[in-house]
Amino acid sequence: MTELTLGKALGAGLRQAMRDDEKVVLLGEDIGKLGGVFRITDGLLDEFGAARVIDTPLAESGIVGTAVGLAFRGYRPVVEIQFDGFVYPAFDQIVSQVAKLHYRTQGRVKMPITIRIPWAGGIGAAEHHSESPEAYFAHTAGLRVIAVSNPEDAYRSLRQAIASDDPVVFFEPKRLYHHKGEVDLEASLADAPPMGLARVVRQGTDVTVLTYGAMVSTALQAAEAAEDEGIALEVVDLRSLSPVDYDSVAASVRKTGRVVVVHEASREAGLAPEVIASVTERCFEYLESAPVRVTGHDVPYPPAKLEKYHLPDLDRILDAVDRVLDRPHSLTGADA
C-alpha cells in the first residue's frame, strides 16, 4: 500500500496503463511539458515521448475527433479535457461519433476512448471551471460514465476505463485532487471489482444516501453527525453513472426503506431524478417514505463567493434525512 493523493493516483494509473499497452496514447492541451494544468500527466512525456503524450492545439472537438481516428487505427486514446466547462465544444464528437460508431458498425469499429474531465465545483474557480455535465453523457447510449471519489478507485477505475473496449467519460473531482488515501499499486486488474459496481462506503440501517464524486465525503460527514443522534445512514458511492449498479442500490434500499440522493449537479432532468425513478420502479413496496433529492440548484454554476449556497452541504443532507424519516428538522436543529 502506498499513500497517494487522488491526482497522483490518476497519474500512476495512466503510467501503468501506458506501460501495459503501447496502444495507449494521451491527447490534450498542455499535458506534455507542463504535465497538464492539474499535473496529472506529470513525467509521462519524459517516459513515453511526444508521440504518445500529445500536446494538442487548443481545440476540443479536434482533440476528441482525432482520438476517434486513432481508435479506428487500433489505438486506445486517453483524452484530457482541461476543465469540465470546456467539454461542450467536443460534445458533438462525443455524442455523435464516439458513442455511436460501435453501434453503427455492429461492433466492427471499437471506440476504446477514455475522456478524462476534471470536474465539478467547490474550489472557488472562475466561470466555466466548475460544471457538472454528467447527466448529458449518462443520457447518451454508447457511453459509460464513471465518477471517482478516492485515490484507490481513481487508480483502479482509470486503468479499467482505458482497458475497456467501450468509450468512457471519466469524471475526476477537482476538489479531491489533493486528498490522500491508500492505493495498492501492485493489485492486478483481474482481481479488482468491475468498474460499474457501486460500493457501500458506510453501513447503516435507517436511510440510504446515494451519491458520487466529491459528495461522498460530504455524505460521510453527514453520517457522522447523524450517528450522534442515533441515526444510522448507509452511504453508497455509485461510482458508475452509466450503467448505475441498481442491484447494489436496491439491496441497500430494501434494507433501509428510505432514500436520499445527493449530487452537485442541478436538479431538473439530472441523475437524482433518474435514480429515484429507477429505485421507485424496483423497490416501491419497500419504501417507507418518498425519496428526497439534495442537489445543486437549477441555476448556472454561481460565482465563487456563492458556491457554498449551491453545493449540497452537511446540513442540507441532514435536512433531507429528517424529511425521509418524517422528523422535521430534528437533526439540523432548525425550528419546525
Add this chain to the structure above:
Amino acid sequence: MSPQTTPIADTAQDLELSERILAPDGTRVPHARLDAFVADVDAVQLRALHRDMVILRRIDAEGVALQRQGQLGLWAPCQGQEATQIGTARALDPQDYVFPSYRETGVIYARGAQPGDYVRMWRGEEGAAYDPAALRVAPLQIIIGAQTLHAVGYALGIRHESAPEVAVTYFGDGATSQGDVNEAMIFAASYQAPVVFVCQNNHWAISEPVAVQSQYPIAGRAPGFGIPSLRVDGNDVLACLAAMRWALAHARAGKGPAYIEAVTYRMGPHTTADDPTRYRDDAELESWRRRDPIARLEAYLRASGELPDEHLAETQAAADAVAKEMRAACLGMVTRPPLAVFDGVYAEPHTGLERQRDEYAAYLASFEGEA
C-alpha cells in the same frame, strides 16, 4: 503549385481558375506540372476510368429509382461528380484509408463495395453500409465535416508507425465552414500528418451557393494552415487522378498533409428529399451539362480513335448488371428481429441496457400465442 488566393469576382466563373488537362470539349491541353503525374496513363487505362464513371452513374441512377419506388428512405445523388470521385479514388493504394461523407458512392465503388453496400444504410437496415475494415473506408458520415478529424487522427497513427499509408477524407464546400474541418487542418499541419483533404466543391450546400461559404477559392485557405493545395477541374478525370497522385506522393513522402479542391457540380438534387428548382436556375444547370465529365472523356477517346463500339457496349452491359445486382441485394435484404435494436451498443456488457433488453424481450414474449 500555388492555388489562387485572390477573391473570386464571379463565383459562377471560378471554374476558369482551376487546373485541367482535358478541356470541356475533350481536347487535351498540356499542363506543365500535372502531365508528369499521368504520363503512364494509356488508352486502356482511360477506358477503365470511363467504364468506372459509366457504372457509377448507373449505380447512382438506380439509387434514385429505388428511393422513388419506396425501397430507400433517402439517396444522395452524385451525378456530375463522377470524375472527381473516380479520378481521386483510383489513385489510392489498397491500404490507404478513406473517411468519406454521405455522397461518395463513387469512392466506395472504387474501394470494392458489394452491391448491397450502396443501399444498406439508406434503406435503414444498418447504421453503416459496409464493413469498414474490408473496404478500408469509414462509415458514410452525415455530420458535416466530422470525418475530417477522424482522418487526421488515423493519419497520426500511420505516422507513429512510419507506415507507408495515407488517410484521405472527402467533404463538400459547405463543410469548409465547419469548425471541425478547420481544426482538422490545424492538427494535420501541426503534426505533419499523412492525410489528403479532398474538397468536392459541387457549388451548392443544399440551397446555399458556395459564395455563402467562401468569397475566395477554397483551395486558397489551405496554404494559410501550412498545407499545399491544388485547385482542379473536378469534371476532368485525368486532372483529378493527377492531382490525387501528387497529393498522395506528397503525404507518403513524409511531407505532411495536402489539399485538393475539385471544382465540380451536383447535377441532381442534394438528396431525393430536395427540390433544387426552388433555388437554382436552368441556365446554370445547362452550362454544367456542357461540362459533363463522361462526355468529355468520350470526346477525347473518340477523337483519338480509342472508343470502340465494343467498349461502349460492354460498359453499358456491365453497368446494367451492377444495377441489377444492387436492386436484387436491396430487395432481398432481411430486416433483423426486434431485439436487434439492442445489439452492438456497447462492446462489453452494460447492465442498464441488458435490463431494458430483458424487459422488452418479456414484453414481446407476452404477445406469443395471440392470434
